[in-house]
Amino acid sequence: DTESVEEVVVLGSYAQSLKNAIDKKRNADGVVDAITAEDIGKYPDTNLAESLARITGVSIDRYNGEGSRVTVRGLGPDFNLVTLNGRSMPTVGGRSFDFADISPHGIAAVEVYKTGNAAIPTGGIGATINMVTTKPLDAPGFIGVVEASALDAYSVNGDDYTPQIMGIFSNTFADDTIGVSLSASHQVRHNREEQARVDNWRPNVNPTDPNAVWENNNKRPDGYTWYPQNAGYNIADNETERTNLQFTLQWQPSDDVRATLDYTNSEYEFFGERRGLGIWFNGFGSTTQAVTNERGTYTFVEEAGGDYAVNIGAGGKYNENNSVGFNLEWNASDSLTVTFDAHDSDAEGKGDPKWGSDTYMITGNTSYWGDAMGDPTATINRKSATYYSTGIHRWTFDLAGGQEALLPSDLGTLFLGASDYYSSNDMSQYQLTGLWENQDDSALKSIKFGVSKSEQDWVNQNMYSGQLPAGWWGYSESYI
Template sequence: MKTPPGYRYLSLLAAGAFALSTAPAVYSQSQEETPQRDEVYQLDVMEITGSFAASLAVSAEKKQLAPLIVEVISAEDIGKLPDTSIAESLARLPGIATQRVNGRAQILSIRGLNENFSSATLNGREQVTTGSVRAIEFDQYPAELLAGAVVYKTGDAGLVAQGIAGVVDLRTVRPLSYGERSIAASSYYEWTELDALNAGSERGGWRYSASYIDQFADDTVGIAIGFASTDKPGQGKQWNSWGYPRAYYDDANPLVIGGAKPFIRSSALERNGLLGVIEWKPQENIRSTLDLYYTKFEEEQMLRGIEFPLQWSSAVLEPGYTADRGLVTQGAFSNVKGVMRNDIVTRDADIYAIGWNLEITDLGAWTANFDVGYSKINREDTVLETYSGTGTAGEGATDTLGFTMGGDRGATFSPSINYADANLIMLTSPQGWGGDVVPGGQLGYLKSPESEDKLLQLKAFATRDMDGLWNLFSKFEAGVTYTTRDKYEYENGFYLAGKNGATSLPLPSKTGVSDLSFIGIPGQISYDPIAALNSGIYDLIQNPNADVLSADWDVEEVLTTFYAKMDIESSVMDIPLTGNIGFQMINADQSSKGAAATGVGTGVVRVPVDGSHDYWDFVPSLNLNFLVGEGKYVRMSAARQLARQRMDDMRAGTNYGFNAGLASSTDLLNSPWSGSGGNPELEPWRANALDLSYEQYFSGGQGYFAITGFYKELENYTYNQNLLTDFSGFPTAGVTPALYQGFVSRPANGPGGEIKGVEGTLSLTGDLFSEYLSGFGLILSGSYTDSTVRQDINNPASPIPGLSEKVANATLYYEKAGFSARVSSRYRSDYLANLNTFGPRGRNYRTVVAETVVDAQVSYTFQSGPLENMSVILQAYNLTNEPLATYDQGDSRLVVDYQEYGVSYSVGVSYKF
């Protein structure tokens, strides 16, 4: 067995523990002398508070008492987090930023590291994910069913599913600890300021929730039941460019737009969630908790637009164009064949999670804990593209298309033909795409990927009071966690062809016109693509090509984690000290099955492939908390940290090529074998981390100040590298090559770098300054992060994805006599992101322009009378209509994406019995 990584890091932690144990004036303190510690990494209770200001105070108290550096969100009341989305609440925490998807906060970056470097749990149990990565999509968890969340920014031996950036633990209520009966219900109407852009879509929808908490049998049995339903519409205008090549492909000429794919989007999100909790405490030393969670997530997007192949096509840039600083800003293309698109994208996902915990205390000096968690996701997507135009490739009218680059919004166009003329337009393949499979070209494409992700987690641990061992340690804990995970994703693709070989078809009988004036096009013919597909006018031809066959994958992973730690409770030079020191020993056994495929059409060759890998990791951690004054803490953490790789990168599949013309070559650099694929032998990202924090809490729960510096030495990062691969046994079409090895581009562990930064928070209540400011409050947070890690090993200027150097948040609120108002703003600077699209698979990174999103809320809660405890709430999101925009090549004029979502509003009532 090779030496576990991180061994050298143990010496630092061991030296720290030795220094503490031998420090002068060290003595064990009584419970009264040492602040009560709240071990938030266990399944403790999230307190329900009743107001926004009170939820802030509870969150601050949780943060103060935590043995680690954490951020905490607590619900205002049952079914009422400070925001309607848990992702938006998390985005207001220091050092955390979100990426919006279709206008919703969805993807988290923590301390400059993207979603792949963090993990998420529900009540301490790791969760499966709907996407190809490990990161959960937070908008799929109804905020109404959550009591709060804890973000762990430093490591602890007792934490499962740790990440390098952090761990986000979503929490549900504990009915016995809640302590009273509660019935709550809410209803909201939500709408967007944008008109319904597609026929049949809606501007508004409803959101409901209800919850019931009670205790029975002399408070030995407690139950909590919750239901939340959302029917949320969305509208959007989306610009997308293909890129910006040189005009006429000459490096001496300016850049010009290569093609465009603008759409109007109308979406409908339906999400129904159920929560159940049963607690049983038959006697004082036994507590059993059963958690049940289910979410049904359905989303449909209707997209209509015209895809214009320009410089990267047979279109011709006409002379007389205008250029400014190396970019063509105005001109015209002739011979343009636009591809009119009527597309639909759907997602249907079922999320299941069940967990059971048994805690037995007072076993002498011991406590035992057993925990079981199981989660599963089934996901089915549909991506239907249908094409229309003036005729097949080489036939029909062509456009002379004028264009003007519009600053940060992309281009607007001036067409010479009428795309709303039903006498001119037909269902066809204007560019002849897919002609290698469909003679004359495809009339569309249907992709229906499906995925299943299953995870079983078993954990058993025991703790023992140490009674001040060596005047330093208060408690010992040791345990084992066993996790098995199996995730597969299959891509099913079909070309749409005309019946009986027809290369063009008449438009469906029921058509309309969609307004594309945001790009200068007055309108385009529109129709229902699902109805067209179901009418039987198309033949479906399965995509046989190698890139589709090799994209299927199945990854299995078994992790066995042994851990032990000692809690510290002592004093150094009369300064109270708490914390812990511990380690994890992790064995990983991972494997994948897939296909290696080559060729297109009838010439495709498919070979089953698999791969596996196992290894050990040693993960030590040390956390120290010094109480240097009343409400003043200095915290220090040193830890080894891991984050497991994207599961799609761990696939065994390979899209390979065999060049028979090089069969006689004996030079590996000129081998007949080549390809690209995944890597089942990928090991985790590993980092050594140091954190130092100062926190000051003001008396009476009137706020706090915290500033933290962090440093992460990322030992490795993942880059696509050419790895030598054995192709023995692969078919060679009768040719005998001299070599059966060749280089394949695969993701592989490569050099890392440093990530460092500082983050701060200031939370204040008006009472701290004057009684005249009673009810007012202010929360400010910000962070600055720098990194030497690069996304592209060959491009030192490419930043790591997800890193915004500057992140800032501000919330101003007022609460008094039942009235509440607040306005919040969150800012993040430019960052590199992978904008997931419904088109080709894979990653396409581009720079997202800095953004500031402003939200507001006003509410009133009746304090007495027949309406007591009823609240009326008005909320507004994205008040400044902040777009999501990206650009290319480091030039903000080269706009790749510009997505406008509009302002969203919500008005409703909630009532608590």
């Protein structure tokens, strides 16, 4: 009897993902790390920064609980250059690129060049990070994926469950000489942030009067001490919406010529509302008890009198990125490959149309300036705060006259302010590159050469009202 043997062909696997990443490192000039789509897809990353965090030497900054900007080898976001398919990308608000704008869906690979390379755009002192989008002719045939999910996150003003939907479509035609791919994703996130904050630590403040109890454990040779300016708690309810779209059209009329036309769009919208309560320390003769640790930091402070404040605010931002590119690759001979690449890209950022990037009002009572609402029924008799190494502090205050809670009549407007911004960055780039590979077995393996031209137009506007008096000097009636 003849036994039949079933052949199983594995088209994608973790081993293949590792092989692709290793091949990129092996064939690259210099030190390069890379992750492929298989690596990215194994984790529920909300954006591309989360995926990059798994590369050695890459750390990320977080904004609103998500990865935002990257640091490579200790050099911050402003020192790293981000490219899309080898093209420089415009940014808003500075040199650093905000990866919160980019969904990992539709990205075929991310390459991190940690050393200089004459063939890539200049400007990446820490690293050059290249995002490679999907190309239909690289994976011939039909590919279709649709995915829908929901995220459960604690939120008060928003929804606890927020949707995410993505889809990828790719197909080739005419004996795999024409390819079309389209990917799109839409994410909505609602979340709450809870924060314990200290706005400043003031050096060498003499906080005590002669009758104060001060446990001074400071062992600093310079004798420096660090006194807290305040202690407060903040709560913010945030809403985020991200939309990405990528389209690619490829044509390969022969084995020697391949043309690629691609378009990428990303939109990111954020809006948040916050409120907070805190106390302020004076540090000049009003301290009754204090404890200083061996590093000179005050870990406990108690003061008589003082003020309390409540802050409310709202603001947001909207970022949009667009890029249209064309690439033509020609294998002129077995040794020579010539590539022409051109793209026109733009980035725009602005604040929320109603609240700008931030609008805030501070209300409360201060025993030093008085209150334009009239004499409050509650003033602070004594306040204290304990600061822990975890960064989460505990504070409290006692109200004079035996009152146990604040009343509306105890709060008056102190000051307010508003800020907004607008930024646009338009970039056009043209590149003509060549690669000559030596077919002989000699020390000289290859030569890369090329020329590049880019034009950039950047507009950046920032507006801030400053602190507008609304009670400290008795002018609050016009704001109430």
